Amino acid sequence: MRDAEHRRNSFIMGAIVGAFRCMQEGRGNDPAMVFGSMLASGAGAALTEGLPDVIDPPTGPSHRDVAHGALPVGALTVAAFNAAQNTPDPIMRRFAEGMAIGPATHLAADATTPKGINLIKRGF
Numbered sequence: 001m002r003d004a005e006h007r008r009n010s011f012i013m014g015a016i017v018g019a020f021r022c023m024q025e026g027r028g029n030d031p032a033m034v035f036g037s038m039l040a041s042g043a044g045a046a047l048t049e050g051l052p053d054v055i056d057p058p059t060g061p062s063h064r065d066v067a068h069g070a071l072p073v074g075a076l077t078v079a080a081f082n083a084a085q086n087t088p089d090p091i092m093r094r095f096a097e098g099m100a101i102g103p104a105t106h107l108a109a110d111a112t113t114p115k116g117i118n119l120i121k122r123g124f
């Protein structure tokens, strides 16, 4: 999957999560807040979605190793998402949540390719 495709997919997934989180916090009746939440969360996800490929470069022998593992990335995503809840401003909280889910959206996209992703590391 090309970088631009990854970034676009991550922005869309981040924006959807941002809209849901905005409604979860009872701010769904403010269209500007919903739109801002979608932009902030989408931008955060697009910013960090490339991390798995920075750690496991697509050109290197370790491609899709531990940074493409569902368990390690999932655990870090949950930890980062929980840490994001300490951000007081709602729009900045959406941005932090987007950054937290960015690498997971990359894995979700990679999982749809024939090579798939790993549970923990390459071959496992």
Ligand SMILES: [Zn+2]
Pocket (backbone or CB within 6 Å): 052, 053, 068, 106, 110
């Ligand atoms: Zn990848």
